Amino acid sequence: MRVKTPxxxxxxxxxxxxGPSHPATHGTLRLFAALDGETIAAAxxxxxxxxxxxxxxxxxxxxxQVLPFTDRxxxxxxxxxxxxFCKAVERMFGVELPERAVTLxxxxxxxxxxxxxxxxxxxxxxxxxxxxxxxxxxxPRERVYQxxxxxxxxxxxxxxxxxxxxxxxxxxxxxxxxxxxxxVIEDAVTEVLGLIERNRIFIDRTRDIxxxxxxxxxxxxxxxxxxxxxxVDRDLRKDEPYYGYETYEFETVLGTTGDTFDRIMVRMxxxxxxxxxxRQAVARLKPGPVxxxxxxxxxxxxxxxxxxxxxxxxxxxxxxxxxxxxxxxCYDAIEAANGELGFLIVSDGGTNPYRIKVRAPCFTQxxxxxxxxxxxxxxxxxxxxxxxxxxxxxxxx
Amino acid sequence: xxxxxxxxxxxxxxxxxxxxLVPAVPLIFFNILPLLVVMERRGAAFIQDRPGPNRAGIxxxxxxxxxRAFGMIYNACDFVKxxxxxxxxxxxxxxxxxxxxxxxxxxxxxxxLPAFIPVFAPIAYSTADGxxxxxxxxxxxxxxxxxxxxxxxxxxxGIVLGSWSANSKYSLLGGMxxxxxxVSYEVSIGLAAAGMFLIVGSFDLAKIVAWQGDHTWGxxxxxxxxxxxxxxxxxxxxxxxxxxxxxDSEIVAGFHTEYGAIRFMLVMAAExxxxxxxxxxxxxxxxxxxxxxxxxxxxGQDFAVVNLDDRWMREHLGAVLALxxxxxxxxxxVFAGLINGRRxxxxxxxxxxxxxxxxxxxxxxxxxxxxxxLMAVGxxxxxxxxxxxxxxxxxVPVWGGLVDVLTAVAQFHILLGKIILVAWLFVWVxxxxxxxxxxQIMALGWKVLLNGAxxxxxxxxxxxxxxx
Numbered sequence: 001m002r003v004k005t006p007x008x009x010x011x012x013x014x015x016x017x018x019g020p021s022h023p024a025t026h027g028t029l030r031l032f033a034a035l036d037g038e039t040i041a042a043a044x045x046x047x048x049x050x051x052x053x054x055x056x057x058x059x060x061x062x063x064x065q066v067l068p069f070t071d072r073x074x075x076x077x078x079x080x081x082x083x084x085f086c087k088a089v090e091r092m093f094g095v096e097l098p099e100r101a102v103t104l105x106x107x108x109x110x111x112x113x114x115x116x117x118x119x120x121x122x123x124x125x126x127x128x129x130x131x132x133x134x135x136x137x138x139x140p141r142e143r144v145y146q147x148x149x150x151x152x153x154x155x156x157x158x159x160x161x162x163x164x165x166x167x168x169x170x171x172x173x174x175x176x177x178x179x180x181x182x183x184v185i186e187d188a189v190t191e192v193l194g195l196i197e198r199n200r201i202f203i204d205r206t207r208d209i210x211x212x213x214x215x216x217x218x219x220x221x222x223x224x225x226x227x228x229x230x231x232v233d234r235d236l237r238k239d240e241p242y243y244g245y246e247t248y249e250f251e252t253v254l255g256t257t258g259d260t261f262d263r264i265m266v267r268m269x270x271x272x273x274x275x276x277x278x279r280q281a282v283a284r285l286k287p288g289p290v291x292x293x294x295x296x297x298x299x300x301x302x303x304x305x306x307x308x309x310x311x312x313x314x315x316x317x318x319x320x321x322x323x324x325x326x327x328x329x330c331y332d333a334i335e336a337a338n339g340e341l342g343f344l345i346v347s348d349g350g351t352n353p354y355r356i357k358v359r360a361p362c363f364t365q366x367x368x369x370x371x372x373x374x375x376x377x378x379x380x381x382x383x384x385x386x387x388x389x390x391x392x393x394x395x396x397x
Numbered sequence: 398x399x400x401x402x403x404x405x406x407x408x409x410x411x412x413x414x415x416x417x418l419v420p421a422v423p424l425i426f427f428n429i430l431p432l433l434v435v436m437e438r439r440g441a442a443f444i445q446d447r448p449g450p451n452r453a454g455i456x457x458x459x460x461x462x463x464x465r466a467f468g469m470i471y472n473a474c475d476f477v478k479x480x481x482x483x484x485x486x487x488x489x490x491x492x493x494x495x496x497x498x499x500x501x502x503x504x505x506x507x508x509x510l511p512a513f514i515p516v517f518a519p520i521a522y523s524t525a526d527g528x529x530x531x532x533x534x535x536x537x538x539x540x541x542x543x544x545x546x547x548x549x550x551x552x553x554x555g556i557v558l559g560s561w562s563a564n565s566k567y568s569l570l571g572g573m574x575x576x577x578x579x580v581s582y583e584v585s586i587g588l589a590a591a592g593m594f595l596i597v598g599s600f601d602l603a604k605i606v607a608w609q610g611d612h613t614w615g616x617x618x619x620x621x622x623x624x625x626x627x628x629x630x631x632x633x634x635x636x637x638x639x640x641x642x643x644x645d646s647e648i649v650a651g652f653h654t655e656y657g658a659i660r661f662m663l664v665m666a667a668e669x670x671x672x673x674x675x676x677x678x679x680x681x682x683x684x685x686x687x688x689x690x691x692x693x694x695x696x697g698q699d700f701a702v703v704n705l706d707d708r709w710m711r712e713h714l715g716a717v718l719a720l721x722x723x724x725x726x727x728x729x730x731v732f733a734g735l736i737n738g739r740r741x742x743x744x745x746x747x748x749x750x751x752x753x754x755x756x757x758x759x760x761x762x763x764x765x766x767x768x769x770x771l772m773a774v775g776x777x778x779x780x781x782x783x784x785x786x787x788x789x790x791x792x793v794p795v796w797g798g799l800v801d802v803l804t805a806v807a808q809f810h811i812l813l814g815k816i817i818l819v820a821w822l823f824v825w826v827x828x829x830x831x832x833x834x835x836x837q838i839m840a841l842g843w844k845v846l847l848n849g850a851x852x853x854x855x856x857x858x859x860x861x862x863x864x865x
Contacts, residue, residue: 014564024646038570038835129647129832135445195829201638202831303459378570379834382646 001034003041014039020049020224024382026123027392028270031063031370031381040379041363043371047395054397058356062161063089066353069158073341073358074394076119077112080336081150081394082161087242088332089163093296099163100288106159106281107178108242109334110274114185115141116337117225117267124386125196126262128205133192140184147177154238163323164298165291175282182275189271197265200374206261210372213258218311221364224339226388229266230258236335248277260380263387297323322351333357336388338362362395408810409524411531419512422535426511427671429813429844430666431472432831433761437669439468440824450771460758475662482658490655499559500653500660502525502550503667508672511535513545515603516812517687517705517805521793528790531686532602533805541601541723542590542682546583549674551634552667553579556642559664571651574835575635575642581842582632588850589625592857593618593682606686614691623683624847627822629859630675632838635668639833676819677812684815685688687808689717711804713798715782718807722776729769736761 001013004218019030028049033089034041065167070081078238083105090097097105115335145155150171152160160167196202212222212335216228227234237245253269255262291298304311327349333342339361346355372384441450443812453470454463464470490496506583516531531557540545553576560572593615594600597608616623643651653664680686693705696712710717740758743751788793796804834842847852 003763014566023649038574125831129640129644130830132445132828134440135447139446199830201837202834203835205831205834215729376758377836379641379644379647379832 003034011036011041018381020046022080023029024385026281026386027390027395029366029375029385029392029395031375031385033378033381035378038379040286040376040378040381041368043373043381045366048368049390049397052393053397055356055358059353062351063325063353064322066356067161067163070160072393073360073397074116074338074362074391075156077116077337078156078392079108079112080116080334080341081162082159083109084162084224084334084336084341085343086161086330088330088345089323089325090297090326091332092293092330092344092345092347093164093294093323094296095164095292095294097165097292098289101290101292102171103281103285104166104290105161106243106245106248107278110277110281111144111178111181113337114271114274114278115144115181118185118188119269120386120389121192121264121267124383124389125192127382127386130196130202131193136188136192136195140181140188140214143181143184147174147181150174150177150184162291164294165289169290175285178282182278185271186275189268194321203261204388205379205383206264207259208257209260209376209380210387211257212368212372217258220368222339223370224335224337225253225264225266225270226258226263226339226352226365228251228253229255229262231256234282236333236340240333242334245277245339248280250274250276250386258377260383260387282397284351298307310348322353323348333359336361338391341367352393358394358397360394360397362390365396367392404539410618411520411529420713422516423508423511424513425510425809426673427670429816429820431469432670432817433669433673434472435467435469436821437824437827438471438626440821441828442653443576444825449780460756460760461753462760463753464757466762480659482659484660487563487565487655493562495558495562496655497660498553500620500656501563501662501665502555502558504670506551507549507667507670507674508554509548510545511677513538513541513602514674514681515686516675516743517808518607518704519603520801520805521790523788523790523795524711524802528793530591530799532603533808535662536603537603539599539601541599541603541795542594542605542740543600545602545678546587549671550579550583552671557665559656560598563652563655565655567648568652569572569649571642571644574644574648575652577633577835578639578642578842579633580847581839582629585629585842585846586633586845587630588854589622591850591854592684593859594855595854601834602681602686606681606688606706607704609685610688610704611693613693614685614688617691619683619853619857620848622857623679625849625853626682627679627847629842630679630844631823631826634671634675634823636672636823638830638833639838640827640832641838644832648795667757671687672823673816673822676823677844679819680732680812680815684819687812687817689811697776707804708794710807711800712783712785714784714800714803714807715779717779718782718803719776721807721810722772722779726769726776729765729772731771733762733766736765 001015002010003013004010013034013036015032015034017032019025020028025031030046030049031043031088032046033043052072054069058069066085067082070085071078073081096285117143122134125133127204148158151174152158156198165224197230212220212226212230213234218232222230222259223234231254233252233254236242238252253266255266259295297319300308300311300315305315325345325347327347329344329346331342331344333340340359341361342359344357344359345353348354369385369388369390375383376384429734441448450468450471453468453474454465455470456463462692479632486493486496513533515533519533520531521528521533534541536544546707554577557572560568560575588607593605594623606617613617635642636778641647641651648654653661658665688706690706694709696705696708736758740755740762743754743758748754784796784800787797790796852863
């Protein structure tokens with residue numbers, strides 16, 4: 001491909017398709033790049049290969065029926081999507097969850113954040129050729145998935161929450177399992193940090209690669225670990241606390257330059273901070289109900305249904321029609337593993353959502369990704385892409 | 398006619414032996430390849446906390462067990478699968494002939510390389526007119542290592558040809574990287590090894606090894622050279638951290654992206670064969686080759702033409718063989734014990750196939766335990782044996798058939814042991830460190846390795862000049 005540069009120079013470039021089926025693109029992403037030797041002169045990103053029409057599909061069912069769809073957004077931490085959506089709907093109703101449900105959700109959120117970071121960093125290190133770290137991360141992750149299995153029967157697509165609480169209470173021994181797994185994950189992080197943190201090859205491969213500075217990241221709309229890696233202190237858990245996050249002791253992990261190294265390390269150290277939160281939350285976990293008593297959201301007990309006319313009608317209406325949030329718009333977001341995961345819900349007062357818009361953290365990161373690459377090399381495509389953690393399920397919806 | 402041939406063979410056993418070496422040495426080296434593949438797979442699994450390949454097995458009806466042989470059956474499966482698969486020619490391959498020829502060249506170039514590596518010390522035998530020598534090097538030439546490098550760099554032609562003719566952009570990128578790397582690192586390899594040339598005063602690998610038997614191993618004479626040579630050899634073999642030529646997460650599979658079936662197998666075989674050759678070269682140049690001891694041990698009577706380590710080994714042949722067999726026996730016994738432990742564990746675990754597994758493990762335990770027993774008996778029997786030269790012809794000790802054969806076998810096994818250990822280093826490094834970027838490899842090659850090799854050469858030259 002012969003092109004003329006802005007300086008008026010004529011150069012021959014080789015165009016190359018990286019994706020949609022390529023080892024470096026975890027999922028179905030396409031990057032169309034023009035190469036000058038091995039240097040990327042320009043790149044264009046394309047998304048949509050995993051588009052399922054999520055936002056249209058969810059308009060067809062009731063609010064409860066949206067939940068299984070949310071599992072398929074960021075499938076590396078499906079529970080976070082469940083919780084984010086339920087939290088948005090609960091906010092429309094203005095209900096307060098019981099103490100136990102809130103604490104349980106905090107534990108699940110932080111465990112999900114940990115496994116999401118494990119997957120992201122593990123896969124990113126595979127992109128860098130450090131294959132062994134992948135197993136050091138995936139073995140502990142498997143332990144978390146065993147907890148998920150015992151908790152709700154599903155491994156990947158959990159659908160663990162309900163609007164107004166949880167699917168069900170935990171199993172006996174849940175606390176011990178969680179504490180054990182947190183220890184295992186912390187050990188894995190220490191082990192992998194020992195392999196890479198002072199490894200010259202790793203530092204050479206990631207330092208000053210795919211750098212996105214603070215101003216650039218903010219203007220691109222980045223959130224989460226990628227934004228914090230650039231040194232911007234923005235964490236919804238601290239800035240707009242929910243579920244009592246202000247009462248937990250943890251640090252916001254900040255990077256300095258916003259390069260690939262910082263993004264990987266921010267995730268590594270966030271796993272440790274999440275471990276702190278999980279330990280505090282497990283200590284706070286007291287027996288109690290896990291669903292709100294609000295009759296607009298929760299099913300009455302079977303006993304009430306059999307003996308009480310109003311309870312029978314309530315049960316009937318909730319099952320056959322679903323919950324009815326008051327008419328209006330509501331945007332609510334949580335700090336998901338990848339950044340700010342927000343749901344904008346428009347209700348017309350009916351049982352089906354009028355419109356649901358997902359604010360996916362991947363979307364802004366992917367939009368800025370091709371711009372990051374200009375001037376870097378082919379090998380950096382993989383390492384940069386891994387470090388901004390694009391999950392096609394969430395990106396394409 | 399036939400009796401004439403038989404008579405000639407009986408009259409010239411050493412000539413016949415040297416003829417037999419020609420096919421035997423490359424074949425034996427080639428047979429390390431499946432072992433290396435198993436070592437790579439199980440080694441990777443060991444490093445990565447996972448079981449590794451342990452399913453494929455061969456059902457033996459009479460014994461009612463399925464032999465899995467620690468993952469070695471996978472080699473057979475892979476071979477059959479890749480050999481019978483369709484040999485697919487992509488329609489876009491630019492020149493089909495070159496595309497087909499591509500994978501053959503690296504393997505063909507690699508197959509000849511063991512011929513330059515001395516696998517045992519030269520054996521003296523008496524002839525009608527004095528003394529004859531049976532060389533441990535199949536191609537005993539004065540250009541030795543130079544000839545080896547010449548043949549080994551031919552393999553790049555196959556890679557470049559294959560990557561270009563496949564007419565795929567990923568292949569092309571891989572081929573470009575391969576050629577750039579080969580050019581950069583061949584220089585460092587040659588200059589790093591030049592230190593040994595200067596010290597020994599010869600390119601002949603046999604002489605280099607003999608020098609190490611007389612003085613000390615190359616690693617002690619050339620520590621910097623050893624490090625530089627090993628690093629450059631990693632690059633030469635396209636192994637992690639220098640595996641950008643394949644670069645699976647960046648350019649799919651690099652130069653062999655478009656190769657499948659048996660052509661892919663040839664590419665992989667050449668790659669692993671190069672690892673074996675690299676291990677053999679590192680062992681030969683820096684780890685004393687077939688020599689047993691890092692420093693020469695005291696010998697009875699010194700003959701100028703025979704290297705000291707070889708002479709010592711022959712004098713203490715019984716003890717040396719007993720030591721090697723003893724190490725083998727202890728290793729095998731420990732291994733058999735471990736397998737038996739797995740059997741007990743399996744029986745306790747309540748697995749549905751516990752009985753079948755137990756039968757299989759009993760078989761392994763019996764075979765390996767039996768081997769350990771045999772080796773232990775052999776060690777005890779041989780321990781006291783110290784042979785003496787049969788005759789001294791023209792100032793050269795001649796030892797006779799049995800001692801010659803046993804010494805050669807022992808020395809070859811010492812070399813094989815070193816090759817396996819160095820090959821394990823290749824596996825270990827591969828599963829530990831990340832991959833360099835292409836331009837970083839170039840920077841390392843030209844700015845660090847080349848300069849290091851030059852400094853090493855300069856220092857060596859000054860010291861050699863002062864000593865001589």
